[in-house]
């Protein structure tokens with residue numbers, strides 16, 4: 001429990017901690033559920049909004065506790081409808097969350113760290129370094145705040161943990177956040193099937209994702225140890241390509257699920273026919289699909305986006321080998337909101353000129 005004399009952050013309490021808290025106040029246990037529903041299902045920002053608590057209990061609660069939500073949100077809207085949310089945290093740090101519309105889907109890409117300790121060469125976030133891990137309530141707040149942004153006829157359909165940071169490097173907070181997101185009685189009631197956690201390759205922690213019941217994506221991007229060391233040096237120190245793929249083969253995938261491999265295509269680097277052939281061999285026999293992501297360029301990057309025809313050739317080679325393969329559309333590139341582009345507007349950076357529509361809330 002939080003320290004005495006400090007205001008307790010209600011959003012930072014687990015269900016058990018909330019029950020303990022209401023018992024200390026000599027309130028009935030059901031009060032815990034009431035408060036939790038206000039926090040998650042009704043997205044209350046103030047205790048005074050909790051109108052099914054008596055005035056006296058609300059007053060008591062106000063003296064003891066508070067609700068820590070992000071303090072500020074700036075929305076950058078891309079020409080393709082993608083919305084990048086820049087959220088300011090309690091300590092002034094900024095994180096990025098992206099709402100991506102696509103046909104019937106509205107996907108929210110969620111961050112788990114401020115910056116990232118890994119330094120994947122094709123990713124802008126990696127150039128920031130790691131500032132800190134997000135707390136579980138800061139992860140959930142991204143979903144709550146994105147919901148605040150929606151029009152009356154919009155609903156988020158998918159959650160992907162592919163924003164800033166390596167989710168498996170902040171696993172405890174991620175697991176607590178997923179509990180809040182999936183709890184049906186007081187939480188947001190998300191089906192774990194609609195949640196994807198993506199890792200750069202922390203092989204020893206994959207099985208812990210299985211325990212969360214969500215889907216797993218692996219950011220692969222290379223077909224030889226040497227290539228992966230060049231593109232993803234930090235994570236290659238932690239686990240080789242061989243040990244990562246071995247962990248993927250051991251992964252206890254539920255019968256109706258499959259792994260997703262993400263593969264960022266870099267012109268002349270990993271997009272050649274020989275790369276496609278090696279990828280086919282590496283994935284042989286695995287229940288999986290592959291998402292190809294043509295590189296999204298950012299200032300200062302040494303890589304280039306491959307031409308469309310090379311992307312299609314790569315896709316065909318995989319498809320002919322019987323692999324389910326999709327080319328991910330690049331969304332939100334004009335607001336640096338596409339895959340690998342997050343971070344330019346965040347902690348410790350000079351802001352770029354914002355040409356797309358900017359609004360604040």
Ligand code: SF4
Nearest residue numbers: 116120123126165200
């Ligand atoms: S790709 Fe993911 S793991 Fe790699 S640097 Fe970027 S945020 Fe970190």
